[in-house]
Amino acid sequence: xxxxxxxxxxxxxxxxxxxxxxxxxxxxxxxxxxxxxxxxxxxxxxxxxxxxxxxxxxxxxxxxxxxxxxxxxxxxxxxxxxxxxxxxxxxxxxxxxxxxxxxxxxxxxxxxxxxxxxxxxxxxxxxxxxxxxxxxxxxxxxxxxxxxxxxxxxxxxxxxxxxxxxxxxxxxxxxxxxxxxxxxxxxxxxxxxxxxxxxxxxxxxxxxxxxxxxxxxxxxxxxxxxxxxxxxxxxxxxxxxxxxxxxxxxxxxxxxxxxxxxxxxxxxxxxxxxxxxxxxxxxxxxxxxxxxxxxxxxxxxxxxxxxxxxxxxxxxxxxxxxxxxxxxxxxxxxxxxxxxxxxxxxxxxxxxxxxxxxxxxxxxxxxxxxxxxxxxxxxxxxxxxxxxxxxxxxxxxxxxxxxxxxxxxxxxxxxxxxxxxxxxxxxxxxxxxxxxxxxxxxxxxxxxxxxxxxxxxxxxxxxxxxxxxxxxxxxxxxxxxxxxxxx
Amino acid sequence: xxxxxxxxxxxxxxxxxxxxxxxxxxxxxxxxxxxxxxxxxxxxxxxxxxxxxxxxxxxxxxxxxxxxxxxxxxxxxxxxxxxxxxxxxxxxxxxxxxxxxxxxxxxxxxxxxxxxxxxxxxxxxxxxxxxxxxxxxxxxxxxxxxxxxxxxxxxxxxxxxxxxxxxxxxxxxxxxxxxxxxxxxxxxxxxxxxxxxxxxxxxxxxxxxxxxxxxxxxxxxxxxxxxxxxxxxxxxxxxxxxxxxxxxxxxxxxxxxx
Numbered sequence: 202x203x204x205x206x207x208x209x210x211x212x213x214x215x216x217x218x219x220x221x222x223x224x225x226x227x228x229x230x231x232x233x234x235x236x237x238x239x240x241x242x243x244x245x246x247x248x249x250x251x252x253x254x255x256x257x258x259x260x261x262x263x264x265x266x267x268x269x270x271x272x273x274x275x276x277x278x279x280x281x282x283x284x285x286x287x288x289x290x291x292x293x294x295x296x297x298x299x300x301x302x303x304x305x306x307x308x309x310x311x312x313x314x315x316x317x318x319x320x321x322x323x324x325x326x327x328x329x330x331x332x333x334x335x336x337x338x339x340x341x342x343x344x345x346x347x348x349x350x351x352x353x354x355x356x357x358x359x360x361x362x363x364x365x366x367x368x369x370x371x372x373x374x375x376x377x378x379x380x381x382x383x384x385x386x387x388x389x390x391x392x393x394x395x396x397x398x399x400x401x402x403x404x405x406x407x408x409x410x411x412x413x414x415x416x417x418x419x420x421x422x423x424x425x426x427x428x429x430x431x432x433x434x435x436x437x438x439x440x441x442x443x444x445x446x447x448x449x450x451x452x453x454x455x456x457x458x459x460x461x462x463x464x465x466x467x468x469x470x471x472x473x474x475x476x477x478x479x480x481x482x483x484x485x486x487x488x489x490x491x492x493x494x495x496x497x498x499x500x501x502x503x504x505x506x507x508x509x510x511x512x513x514x515x516x517x518x519x520x521x522x523x524x525x526x527x528x529x530x531x532x533x534x535x536x537x538x539x540x541x542x543x544x545x546x547x548x549x550x551x552x553x554x555x556x557x558x559x560x561x562x563x564x565x566x567x568x569x570x571x572x573x574x575x576x577x578x579x580x581x582x583x584x585x586x587x588x589x590x591x592x593x594x595x596x597x598x599x600x601x602x603x604x605x606x607x608x609x610x611x612x613x614x615x616x617x618x619x620x621x622x623x624x625x626x627x628x629x630x631x632x633x634x635x636x637x638x639x640x641x642x643x644x645x646x647x648x649x650x651x652x653x654x655x656x657x658x659x660x661x662x663x664x665x666x667x668x669x670x671x672x673x674x675x676x677x678x679x680x681x682x683x684x685x686x687x688x
Numbered sequence: 689x690x691x692x693x694x695x696x697x698x699x700x701x702x703x704x705x706x707x708x709x710x711x712x713x714x715x716x717x718x719x720x721x722x723x724x725x726x727x728x729x730x731x732x733x734x735x736x737x738x739x740x741x742x743x744x745x746x747x748x749x750x751x752x753x754x755x756x757x758x759x760x761x762x763x764x765x766x767x768x769x770x771x772x773x774x775x776x777x778x779x780x781x782x783x784x785x786x787x788x789x790x791x792x793x794x795x796x797x798x799x800x801x802x803x804x805x806x807x808x809x810x811x812x813x814x815x816x817x818x819x820x821x822x823x824x825x826x827x828x829x830x831x832x833x834x835x836x837x838x839x840x841x842x843x844x845x846x847x848x849x850x851x852x853x854x855x856x857x858x859x860x861x862x863x864x865x866x867x868x869x870x871x872x873x874x875x876x877x878x879x880x881x882x883x884x885x886x887x888x889x890x891x892x893x894x895x896x897x898x899x900x901x902x903x904x905x906x907x908x909x910x911x912x913x914x915x916x917x918x919x920x921x922x923x924x925x926x927x928x929x930x931x932x933x934x935x936x937x938x939x940x941x942x943x944x945x946x
Contacts, residue, residue: 588738589785593799593851594774596767603802607789682789 232427236300241279244269245299245635247287248645249373252398252454253305255649256284256637257482264394264454268322269303271446272421275437284645285635291316292544293635295424301434302422305392307355317427318420319434323451326413327356328393332381332406337388339411346387349377356390359415373644375651378404392417394455403651472655479646479656486642487663493556493638494625494667497563501624502617504564505571510601512576523572530569536630538562543634559631567624574620578613579605611682618675622668639663689714690735690855690886695744696755697730697910704730705741706910712903714854717877717887719897719918722907723933728890729782731907732857735888737773748776748855778848782860784840786832792819792843793828796850803851818846822876838869845876849883856880858889862896874899894937898922906930 236242246265248256254263261282273280285293287304294302294316308318329348331337337346344365350357352370360366369386371377377389378399389396393413400407421434441447511523530538542565543558553561582605590600629640637645643660647653690712697705704727712718720728733739734753735746743755751772761769787795796818797811806814819828822842832840841861848856858877862870870893877900880887891897897904901918906929914927925931 583785585781585783585785586787589781589787590799591770592736592738592774592779592781593847594771594803595799599802603798604787608787611789 231429232300232423233429233433236276236278236430239278241281242269242273242276242301243281243283243299244273245283245285245290245293245302246304247290248282248284249648250305250395251649251651252394256645257479257649264323264450265303265305267450267453268421269301271441271450272301272303272434272437275440276433283635284637286633286641289540289544289633289635291422292540294422296544296547297424300423300427300430304422305419306422307417308420312422315425317423317425317431319423319431320438321418321420322438322447323419325392325394325417325419326415327359327390327417328396328409328413329411330378330381330389330391330396330400330407330409331387332384333408335387335410337410340414343388347385349380349386349389351377351391354391355415355417356392360390373648373653375399375648375653378407378651379653382406399651472652475650475652475655476659479650482642482646483639483659483663486637486639487667489637489642490625490628490639490664491667493559493563493628493631493636494621496560497567497628498621498624500560500564501567501571504568506575506606508568508572509575509579512572513579527569527572530566531573535562535566535627536633538566539630539633555631555634555636558634559628559636563624563628563631566627567620570620570623571617574613574616575609577616578609581612582608611678614675614678614682618671621671625667625671626664639667689747689749690888691745691747692731692735692912693745693747695731695734695741695746697727697734697739697741704910705734707744708907708911709744710905710912710915712886712888712905714886715884716902717881717889717900718903718905719901720888720890720905720907720912721892721894721897721933723892726907727910728892728907729859732779732859732888732890735855736777736779736857737770738779748773751776775851776853777855777857778851778853779857780841780844780848780859780861783864784832784844786840786843786847788832791829791831792824792835792839792846795832795843796847799847799851814850815846818849819843821849821879822846837865838872841865841873842876845880849880849885853885855886855888858887858891860891861889862891862893870896871899894934906933908933 230238246254246261246269248254248261248263248266250263252263253265254261256262261284266282269282270280283299285299290299290302290304293299306312308321312318329337329340329343337343340363343360343363347367347369348360349369349371350360351374352372357368357370360368369377369380371380374389374391374395377386377391380386381389382404393409396409400409421438423431423434438447441450508523508526511519512527514520539559539562542553542562543555546553546558586604586608587600590604591597595603628638632638632641632644639660643656647656650656692708692710692712695705695708696703706727708727708731720731722728730739734741735748737753740756740760741753742757745755746753751769753769753773760766787798790798793812793815796815797806797808800806800811800814801808816825816828819825819842822845824839824842824846827835827839832843835843841864845856861873861877865873874896877887877889881902889897889900898918903915904918904921905915906913906921906925906927908929914921914925914930921930922934925934
């Protein structure tokens with residue numbers, strides 16, 4: 202199924218990173234021994250895929266979640282679930298950030314080349330959903346039609362083998378279904394259980410047609426070298442089968458009377474009551490985004506200032522490294538920098554937790570832009586100011602500190618405000634290393650409640666609220682300094 | 689005593705100063721007069737070590753600056769030289785270069801505090817004294833942008849005086865001002881003359897030079913063509929260049945009035 206190949210548009214990046222990341226399972230201790238010694242098994246999961254994995258704030262629910270907890274019980278350890286975007290889940294596994302990935306991952310030959318799989322723990326297949334009034338009755342009627350899929354999923358790859366079908370790719374499946382409702386596509390193809398969950402919750406006016414037309418097996422994923430842990434996981438799966446625990450979990454999520462998390466059914470229409478139910482989770486996301494952005498902003502200002510000062514020196518020993526740093530940081534995507542800090546630095550002995558990695562990457566990136574803004578500010582100050590200061594006997598450093606920089610700061614407040622706002626919004630990229638900030642919270646809740654129409658405007662509004670204090674501070678500073686800057 | 693001997697300053701192949709040689713007596717107001725492009729402003733910047741020069745020598749009291757063709761000074765030697773020159777020589781820029789983020793008083797006390805390590809209260813006292821001297825009592829807390837051109841120039845003068853230099857250089861003090869204020873500048877310079885400072889004024893304005901000078905150096909082609917007391921130079925110039933400048937200046941002005 203889908204999730205396996207759901208490496209998204211960042212697949213190439215992840216692949217490059219994977220090459221850097223040695224499968225560095227220390228030989229001294231086997232994975233199973235480590236899990237036993239720690240008393241916990243760390244499970245990576247992309248919890249935006251109901252009913253397999255869902256999250257509300259820090260709380261996980263879903264079929265994969267129950268399977269993970271049952272395996273941990275069998276191993277007599279605690280399960281530590283770690284929410285990670287699917288793009289980052291395999292590099293993180295190979296990097297040793299997780300022991301297992303249980304995230305609706307299809308067993309395929311390609312994956313088996315680089316990863317270990319347990320025995321399959323569920324079989325499923327793809328299905329087609331259309332509008333109630335559609336004449337389409339199954340896969341055979343799709344020629345000449347437009348079909349929505351989640352990007353880079355097995356649903357997409359299967360349909361690509363059928364000529365004549367034009368395919369529209371979406372980042373998440375709830376967006377594909379929304380477009381089907383809006384009439385932009387004729388059908389949506391995805392995993393049967395996921396489609397059924399989505400339709401039970403919301404999306405009125407849609408129906409599933411035909412049977413599941415593929416056969417896919419999900420497995421628990423392990424890093425290479427974890428053979429003993431794989432044996433233990435397989436034993437746990439068989440024990441669950443024997444004891445009837447597996448059947449209980451399966452029935453809970455896929456049985457005829459499965460509630461499938463429909464307790465809080467929402468509609469795709471604007472639903473104010475959903476806001477009342479989810480505001481606590483949004484608060485956590487807002488807090489995370491604000492904390493990331495404010496920490497990075499505070500850290501990037503002195504770093505940016507130092508870089509700017511180095512760059513305006515005539516001494517190339519100082520200015521050249523700063524120039525190179527700025528070039529590299531501005532010339533590479535922030536996303537790659539975040540992945541680099543989190544996944545590649547550990548192989549150089551720098552192993553930072555996700556939160557610190559996110560702040561570090563944002564800081565390093567923003568300081569390059571901030572330094573250019575400050576440098577432009579310094580250069581915009583009339584050369585006569587430095588001359589006047591030096592003529593009065595001040596040293597270069599004194600003149601910079603007392604005369605040039607105070608004027609520079611007054612000038613760069615507006616562009617620095619822009620940098621701050623950009624930083625705040627760019628912080629959404631840290632979700633790739635599993636940090637549940639505001640945008641990721643929105644993603645989780647939009648799929649959890651199948652309610653993109655309510656969730657995304659709310660997310661946008663919350664970002665607006667977050668940027669507001671920044672612009673107020675900038676306005677205050679501009680107002681305060683107005684009599685000085687007015688010529 | 690300031691002695692300038694055979695100073696040469698080149699930008700690429702162009703010589704801006706061409707074996708400039710002259711002396712300036714202490715405690716006098718000396719004008720370096722000359723047409724635009726004669727090198728007089730560059731001469732002034734060399735006196736204050738804002739520019740290095742290639743050949744020759746400048747002596748200001750016991751401070752000696754030599755041309756770089758004889759060997760450039762090391763970084764620390766240069767820093768030391770600059771420090772000694774700047775403590776002794778103040779400069780009032782043509783466009784004043786006031787610090788726009790500081791008040792009039794802030795402009796005046798900044799260097800005494802950061803360079804001379806004067807305590808704030810003492811610096812305030814000194815600052816008020818010099819602002820009072822240039823006639824700006826009561827405007828201490830105004831920012832430069834709120835002051836007229838003439839007032840800005842007074843702040844710049846007070847700022848230079850607050851470091852208590854022996855020599856104060858003025859670069860074209862009349863050119864940024866309304867012509868009606870030129871008389872005021874002249875009386876301000878006479879006032880400073882009373883302080884027994886060595887004042888050196890660079891200007892191309894003959895009338896202004898006549899109104900203020902004790903001594904005059906006529907500058908043209910990057911060198912001092914003629915020097916002497918104001919009376920001598922203005923009433924009976926000996927050099928043809930000086931005479932030509934004075935004639936053209938007056939005929940130009942007459943033409944402008946007609």
